[in-house]
Amino acid sequence: MRYLTLAIVMLLAACSPEKAADPAPSATPAAAPIAADAPVILAFGDSLYAGYQLNPGEGYPPRLEAALNAGGTPARVVNAGVSGDTTAAALQRLTFTLDNQPVKPTLALVGLGGNDMLRGLPPEQTRQNLDAILTEFDKRQIPVVLTGMLAAPNLGEDYAGKFNAIWPELARKHKAGLVPFFLQPVIGQKALMLEDNVHPNAQGVERIVAATQAQVAEALKAALKE
Template identity: 80%
Template sequence: MRYASLVAAFLIVGCSAEKASDPAPVASQAAAPVPADAPVILAFGDSLYAGYQLNPGEGYPPRLEAALLAAGTPARLVNAGVSGDTTAAALQRLAFTLDNQPVKPVLALVGLGGNDMLRGLPPEETRANLDAILTEFDKRDIPVVLTGMLAAPNMGESYGKRFNGIWPELAKKHEAALVPFFLKPVLGNKALMLEDNVHPNAVGVERIVAATQGTVAAALKAAVSK
């Protein structure tokens, strides 16, 4: 019940910000082939990367891959998103995930923390886990784009201050590129969300891709030029 109430509160506040509008058509899911020598980007996160309840090819990593290719910045996105992952669970699987990549990623996207907040976990734990995750990427010389999360207002002012500052502060510490709030393009617009009002639908994913593609492309360019 606590988990459900937190989800509801988070989304009630978000949905009050914008009226639902008719979704635009989703671009064709048929993507051009990525060149065999394209650099690899690892998308390491939770259900927002995993493509929860979406058809194959509709999730954030494959749509970002298609957008980058169409814009003349080819990259191969490896989807290492796991639905329901907390930062603690992700930290436990990080080394195994990296050790088993056939090609070393030149860049990683890290999108975690929402499940910590929805479960009411202490922000100090979230910070420590994300810090350890970014430290592991640092050790392996893999630059990161960190996609951030915000706390639901019902968590309280103190919780929000401790939680919301995690991403900008860790991005600065680890010299990672930052998307301050991953869900900003869709939160509050029911036409862009699944029925659970937690995850973006296929059209919503396209909006998020459009909002984040530039940050990823710039980080990728910097990574391959090192």
């Protein structure tokens, strides 16, 4: 976690000048009870999905679920985020995770790679692991929306060029949806971040949900038509 903090603080500082947070959107209202047959979205990722240091119900998966249902898109979002996961660790648990879902996911969100970058792992390794993860979802006929990451500037232009290209290129290869940079809605806005300046706080999560809800809803509707 120490490496995570140091590297993303540099990322946040370099990507955007410090600025006051825009007014955060109102908290997403709690959705009505979800129908038992609502389609399932599997959120498969790291601490940004797991809800690091947030209260139960404040992380991205539960808040996205509430927003989708409140907006008229019935869905149940299953949180399969594990803090600290690299793409290699996630690949190792993917089969077990999918095999043990009570209901086959209609759609998956995949948010991984940040911990690879923060450990300075080779981008080629990250690409290979993410490619294998997406291939497994393809085999099971589960459409995916990728939520991307950017390299910290201190790692250099060569590393960043190789790392940042992974998500758009794999999205094209696997015909997946793409959120280019998951943290973009909270970059440089301390009021939307935890004290570590790495993870979004509850307000920051609401901002990310507001930025991604429509795309996820459209991807889910498209998946239901397949």
